[in-house]
Amino acid sequence: MALEHLIFPSGELGANTALFWCDRTREGVLVDPGGEPDEIFDLLLSNGVSLVTIVLTHAHIDNIAAVGRLREDTSCGVALHREDWPLWEAIEEQCRELRMPVPDLPEIDEALCEGVPVLFGRERLDVMHLPGHSPGHCGFLADELSLCLVGDACFSSAAGRCDLWRGDETRQEKTLDRIQRFPAHWTLLPGHGPSFSSADVPRSRRLRSTNF
Numbered sequence: 131m132a133l134e135h136l137i138f139p140s141g142e143l144g145a146n147t148a149l150f151w152c153d154r155t156r157e158g159v160l161v162d163p164g165g166e167p168d169e170i171f172d173l174l175l176s177n178g179v180s181l182v183t184i185v186l187t188h189a190h191i192d193n194i195a196a197v198g199r200l201r202e203d204t205s206c207g208v209a210l211h212r213e214d215w216p217l218w219e220a221i222e223e224q225c226r227e228l229r230m231p232v233p234d235l236p237e238i239d240e241a242l243c244e245g246v247p248v249l250f251g252r253e254r255l256d257v258m259h260l261p262g263h264s265p266g267h268c269g270f271l272a273d274e275l276s277l278c279l280v281g282d283a284c285f286s287s288a289a290g291r292c293d294l295w296r297g298d299e300t301r302q303e304k305t306l307d308r309i310q311r312f313p314a315h316w317t318l319l320p321g322h323g324p325s326f327s328s329a330d331v332p333r334s335r336r337l338r339s340t341n342f
């Protein structure tokens with residue numbers, strides 16, 4: 131039994147998107163589809179993956195722009211932490227600010243919760259609530275790969291910004307403390323750019339002012 135995965139950038143802002151699937155049942159989970167739904171759909175087909183759920187680290191437009199189309203094409207569920215549901219509903223405001231087209235978004239089906247794993251086939255991703263960049267920001271842990279998707283909480287050279295839509299520096303500090311406690315051999319994959327390890331977190335504490 132093995133957990134298969136692919137990581138690739140998608141969308142205008144190059145969000146790191148991840149596809150995980152169970153090699154026995156071919157059921158899969160997609161994280162943060164930021165755009166290019168046709169290419170992602172082709173990837174599902176070419177790997178024979180049946181998409182169970184799209185899970186989102188948070189509800190900024192660059193992480194969610196392809197959700198509507200993929201949901202329509204696959205009938206998968208969509209899961210987001212409840213504290214980010216207001217951001218999901220404010221999609222028009224986000225797009226206006228960034229001068230990006232407003233995508234059609236479906237209803238959220240499931241509230242992500244720390245302690246409640248995301249299940250697909252015989253595999254799982256564990257959920258960590260990592261607020262600060264946004265209130266409902268989550269990370270996803272793939273234990274057997276020693277891999278955690280930390281979204282926009284922390285990058286290889288800076289922490290995620292907290293000045294957008296109910297970001298919170300105090301919560302972000304606690305989130306960075308948690309990320310710093312990961313064993314050094316774990317791969318931490320941010321929402322954009324290259325991966326890093328927990329040893330890089332101290333120098334990453336400077337808040338990032340660019341990116342989304």
Ligand SMILES: [Zn+2]
Nearest residue numbers: 188190282342
């Ligand atoms: Zn973001």
